[in-house]
Amino acid sequence: MNYHKIIAERIKFQIDMEIKNLESLIEVPPKSEMGDFALPCFQFSKVMRKAPNIIAEELAKQMEIDGFEKIQNNGPYINFFVDKSIYIKNTVESILKEKDKYGSSKIGEGKTITIEYSSPNIDKPFHIGHLFSTAIGNSLYKIFSFEGYNCVKINHIGDFETQFGKIISANGESFYNEKVESIVNEMKEKGLLVESNGAKVVMLDEYNMPPCIIQKSDGARICRSMDIAAAEYRKKTYNFDKNIYVIGLEQSLYYKQVFKTLELAGYEWAKNCLHVGFGLVRFADRKLLIRKEEDNFLKYLLKKAILKANEIINEKSPNLENVEEAAKRLGIGSILFTYLKSEREKDIAFNWNEVLSFDGETGIYVQYTYATAKSILRKAGKISPEVNYKKLKAALEFELAKKLHGFNDAIISAMDKLEPFVITRYVIDVAKAFNKFYNSCNIINTDDEELKNARLVIVEATSIVIKNALYLLGIETVEKM
CATH class of the missing domain: 3.40.50.620 (HUPs)
Incomplete structure (x- = not known):
């Protein structure tokens, strides 16, 4: 569900402005208590010949509330609080339907x-x-x-x-x-x-x-x-x-x-x-090399990354099948993630202790989050297609859904800025939101089967989004770790 478009279409009945222009005005407030979306009314003041706070108050009262818990004004802003169960339902169902195509709006077709x-x-x-x-x-x-x-x-x-x-x-x-x-x-x-x-x-x-x-x-x-x-x-x-x-x-x-x-x-x-x-x-732990060694260093870099990834897998999952392939994906993926996790114009400070660390903003951290989600789904078995989204009332469930919903926005921003870093930052935030949800919300062992099923679909949706995001970075996922 495109809330920017929904809000713009409902405002359009009161404001004579193009839908796209109205959409561009809609903001995401810095704090959740200020709403999920906000529309500043300063630009309407000249046309309507009223103070922005008066306009916001009048428009908020006239807005159709369907799909929102409440709509209210805060000074010159109209604040929109979405119906959380509907928001989660629409987001998750879109992800499960579109799968590896989720996040794409196909705006580049014909170009x-x-x-x-x-x-x-x-x-x-x-x-x-x-x-x-x-x-x-x-x-x-x-x-x-x-x-x-x-x-x-x-x-x-x-x-x-x-x-x-x-x-x-x-x-x-x-x-x-x-x-x-x-x-x-x-x-x-x-x-x-x-x-x-x-x-x-x-x-x-x-x-x-x-x-x-x-x-x-x-x-x-x-x-x-x-x-x-x-x-x-x-x-x-x-x-x-x-x-x-x-x-x-x-x-x-x-x-x-x-x-x-x-x-x-x-x-x-x-x-x-x-x-x-x-x-x-820049490599903090590397002495100055002569040209011949410099040329060979990339081979050493990739080989070392794969070997270290192999050590991690043997420690975490000694019985894992296809260890060599998993180590290759983890090792090379971690190097790529390191290259792409900062704005491209910044120098990279390459440190082995960070590259293959489970703590912090690393490729391994994101890969482990993905593998955790897949492990939960394997243990759970079949998920019922009948999902009661009203069971999802925890704030962390909604916050995770909001992160998942923002995938296309991140992609558009990455294209506009020509910055893969935006996707890296996004997938790190998704992984963090998932881990907060996973550590605080009982998933597999809850006695409420409807709640269990609803939380499992969020887990599945998260795994799809992480995989899609890593794909855009050129990184292949590892199903088990």
């Missing part, structure tokens, strides 16, 4: 997004920096795809310049070499190119940027011209609505130059080219 990420050089090992780009890019790919976008993954392999040409001619930067000439000619025709010390450049000083070098003094093309050609190719080939580059923050100026040059060249779609930057990975 295309290209996402460039990872993009290693072919003569160098895949290292920890590439993993950061890969983790973010893969998660964004899954998030946008989940919302119905046609997503195109692009691995722009570095294979250009002399040392790479000696190795191979492939599907990377060199693919665009032949296309650069037409780009250079086009910029000449548009009067964008000027000569500077023999090189051909686009001057960007009025935008507080150094010149964008398109061609060196010896006639050689450079990466900027390649990326301009690549962007034009992607637009012609895929007709993207967004063209995303997941590359480190140190490349911010580079991409600002490329995008501004595309804009000056008359490409209106240049505004849809977006740089998604990220910080550095």
Whole structure:
């Protein structure tokens, strides 16, 4: 049930405003005693020629209460307290019906997004920096795809310049070499190119940027011209609505130059080219390594994570089947979770004591919560389809349902901000809410069969949402731990 839309539709009878605009005004109060939703009435004052608190009082009295326990005004706000049993029922039933599709509103249908990420050089090992780009890019790919976008993954392999040409001619930067000439000619025709010390450049000083070098003094093309050609190719080939580059923050100026040059060249779609930057990975317990060791460190990192996960499984569940597969999912998943649990522009402080800890905001903590939910469901056996949601009166049951209900909001926010961190934060909050519910509310051993059954469906709904959220982060779940 979309409460934002319900409230907007009921207000629409009294306020002459578009439904979408009304929806955008609806807020979630910071404290539960202030209601589950709130509508500020300041914007209505000019049209209705009344004080906001008077408007709020009048509208609250006129509102249809169906689906809400009460509707009242608090100064200039209308506060809505939902009927908790109806709220839980609608939320849980939606999750159980939609299952692995729950959370998707399909708002991206008919639109295309290209996402460039990872993009290693072919003569160098895949290292920890590439993993950061890969983790973010893969998660964004899954998030946008989940919302119905046609997503195109692009691995722009570095294979250009002399040392790479000696190795191979492939599907990377060199693919665009032949296309650069037409780009250079086009910029000449548009009067964008000027000569500077023999090189051909686009001057960007009025935008507080150094010149964008398109061609060196010896006639050689450079990466900027390649990326301009690549962007034009992607637009012609895929007709993207967004063209995303997941590359480190140190490349911010580079991409600002490329995008501004595309804009000056008359490409209106240049505004849809977006740089998604990220910080550095720091290891508190690691000495400075020489380059060769640096390149091999990612292999060591993943191997160690899997080995530690194996130790955890042997300690917690010594009789678990398919230990190797479970350890792989836990180990690699914990590394990915660590990369994605902070805002992407922040540096990562990598610490083994935290990565594989059951305490705190870690991948293992979320995985263990999921495994706990699945264990409860296995012990309970079959759940009756006849659910008496009115039995669910505990505050923790309602708070958990509210977290589950907010999944789509988290996904939309992650897309708007291009931040997988939003999903990580969300699934941590779901896990915390579930564990509070699990530790305080008797589920399996309650004598009230209707209450037991109602609580079990919440457990099942929670397991579905956690699995869906981890999937969007590129993490596979473990059923037993």
